[in-house]
Amino acid sequence: MAQQPIDWKAIEEKWRRRWEEARLFEADPDPNRKKCFVTFPYPYMNGPLHIGHGFTATRVDIYARFMRMRGYNTLFPWAWHWTGEPIVGASLRIKMGDKDLIRALKEIDKVPDEELEKFIDPVYMARYYTRESREAVKRIGFSVDWRREFHTTIYEPTYSRFIEWQYMTLRDLGYVTRGTHPVVWCPSCQSPTGDHDRLEGEGVFPEEYTLIKFIFEDGYLPAATFRPETIFGVTNMFINPDATYVEALVDGEKWIISKSAAFKLSEQLKKVRVLREFKGRELIGKYFKEPINGRELPILPGWFVDPESATGVVYSVPAHAPADWIALKDLMDKPEILSEFGIPPEVVREIKPISLISVEGFGEYPAIEVIEQLNVKDQFDPKLEEATSIVYRKEFHTGVLKPICGKYAGKTVRDVKAQIIEDFKRANIADSMYDLPQRVVCRCTTRCIVKILEDQWFLKYSDPEWKRLAHEAVDAAKIFPESARVYFHDKIDWLRDWACARKTGLGTPLPWSPDWIVETLSDSTIYMAFYTIVKHIRRYDIKPEQLVREVFDYIFLGKGDHDNVSRLSGIPPNILREMREEFLYWYPVDLRVSAKELVPNHLSFFIFQHVALFPRELWPRAIGVNGVLTIEGQKMSKSKGNFLTLRDVVDRFGADVVRLTLALAAEEMDDPDWREENARSVDARLRSLYAFINQVSGMSGEDSIKSIDRWLLSMLQSRIRAVTEAIENLKTRTAAEIALYEVWNDIRWYLRRRESPNPKILREVANVWVRLLAPFTPFLCEELWSMLGNEGFVSMAEWPKYDESKVDVRAEEVEEFIRGVIDDTWSIIRVTRASPKTIYYYVSAGWKWKAFIKLLEMSSVKKVDMREAMRTLMEDNELRSVAKDLAQFVSRLIEEVNTLPAERRRALLKAGIIDELGDLREAADFLKKEFSCEVIVYREDDPDRYDPRGKARQARPYRPAIYIE
């Protein structure tokens, strides 16, 4: 199998053109054929397709091509996702001259200058990438029906009509609700700041604080806390003397809070009117009242109080909050600070921590104990945070409230916390506000706050009934790999309501509230249904305004009759019927594949929305989940500079090489790793494959059938079966591995064993082989298929069928036997470091075979022991005559026979007594070549044998005795 220069590009172009001319992958309903509808989640067009897209989509295409060859009417459509913020964002950044982005687009995406300048129009940008990506998809050879291509957003008005229908229907079904929701918000951009839009604060989300409204003069000091239960242990207040505070009317009450808190609250549905501004020191030394028992407590200076955090008002519980204790201790140690504020030292000295939670393993004052344990020095010690977290966790999970807590006494903190908050709020002792636990800075450099968005539209994924249906859909579907099923169930339970509309970005406006746009993950859930009718929309030039609700109701839900709907829409009734029929023909989706990162969002939404909108028989049939691609072991990213676009990779290596390399990289949920080294190796293999098939196609020679010929065909059957089963289960790596390497190794062994290969057999094998590989390397296989003299496309050829009649267990056992003999012989040669002149083999005597088979039979019923075995064997006259040797023979074999796996035992029994002498003599020439010496074969009981060391009697079935000179 020598290599030849092959022009991949020429082959690929040739067949791509022919496929297109033949409209090979355009699939239309055919009631006489079973259908298969596979989909790949449409990619987002803010950049070129990368090799990670290529990986997942290749798996889809392998499956599609496989099913097509198995006779299924197979549809693999493709579309483009334009919905969302990033395209607009990128476009804006280009407009503003963002150097990093522009360089990335030039260098990685290879966008020419004259195109780049037009990217200030986001739609132009999306169109550009769509055009580029379409080319890449064609080049890599995905078997797509392009008549059904579309993109999303209002720029594809008929798609928008579809989305409108979807959301009106969902709303009527009660799955869309209205509500409020806290988001991280940039006051400058006036929009939510997602994780990827931040300079600082990745992974930071709003947290809800309880505000305890301590009474102060004619108003309140609302102190923020996560631990409202500790109010029973409050001893004082801390205010930052240098921070700016305000007196403000908040929903009609007078509140004293930090200046920034006032602003934040105004974004959280509170009516805020600032009355006056002042420094915190004004409050220091004054007294406030706690609202439970009305105790009067002092306000002390605390510079650790961050006015940017929550209200900037902090109450102090030194028994249970390490920070509070440390702050108090500081003040006790530094009376001069107190005097600066005119506070007598005894005010602080007399403060006693009040214990309100009992915790196993701690005494009265857990905070103080932990501070001592960790040796926290002062308020600025980083260990303080750890101390706080230890106390908090311990008290939350195991703490029990003490009698001082009144009606909550005796309960654990965990159980009663929510109740306390509710009670306090009802009693107007508490309120709440959201804030960010850490600084978050928007890309525009503005510090973010939490805003509560009103009138937000939600998909009610929290609905238990909806969840139940989603679970049922997961149970009913095939999930590849099976282990991902639990992942889906888990994520369905975990999903909360999803804000399904946004104010900015591209998309489709909500039909009943057009200032909102359907959010990107929410407009991409059932669009596979649109593939089934977009063909008609194009062909019959159906206008968006014709696509009234009733049209979709009719097509997708079977509501109404076509005459009526025709009147409403102006679409002829026969076309409506055709669309309905086409939808019903293709639906449900037979397979959808994506990377595992989409399980918690896209794939789960896909399931949810299908169960909401469609009857059970139209729910997805199978979902495949795969890993996330890395490049040479590294996560792919544009900033790291290891971003590989699909187009570049296909340009460099050719479509088939890329496809096969990707297929061989991983399956199930393992992460594939793209390695150039692997691609080069695959390239070499394919060149050799070409050379081999080329050679076989013109080969002539004798065509007698020997055992080795039957062996090759027999092996091929098990390869066919294994590849078929693997692809059925989307185990594309296993399938590719067997189809390429295992078959290759079989053929190699065959060529080695057969001095003059049988051309007919090889051509038969080649015809199967090329078809097994066709889903993986379709271009090359088309070429090889025609090289082998076949008419038509291999893409449409019948998938090889497992042929029982070609299975030859005996031939397989014979090869096992020969291979074993070779291995044993090599082993001896290596150990003795001899260079053999003559090798003598002695095959087992007839009685050994007889006993061996008998033992196999006995052990397939149940485990045999020595005594029982001998008793049965001795019933045979011939065996009895060699009783002494028999006993030795059986004792050596019995363990082995007993532990043989059932399958193997069956194979051995099926093969029966093989003609060791004949087979070995037939292989003698081959063995001579292998060992470059003479080979002589005897039967162990041949009276004329040459056996100077008495080796012959060691012979066992399948393991002849060996003597080497």
Add this chain to the structure above:
RNA sequence: GCGGGGAUAGCCAAGCCAGGUCAAAGGCGCAGGCUUCAGGAGCCUGUCCCGUAGGGGUUCGCGGGUUCAAAUCCCGCUCCCCGCACCA
């Protein structure tokens, strides 16, 4: 923290669900040989350790256990990766 996936010989990676054919597929790399008008091609052999006869020893993250028998089952531990929401 919650959830999911992992840990196998130099590397990648099968096997584990259904315990014995497992010193453990396949690929890559490496070494030796062959082939070739010596291009990153092909073929053969080797690649845990020991062994002058086909054998033996020790391995499948760590520690226990079940079993005649465990990479595979059970318990505990350590470490790695990924997701965690208004975002594609």
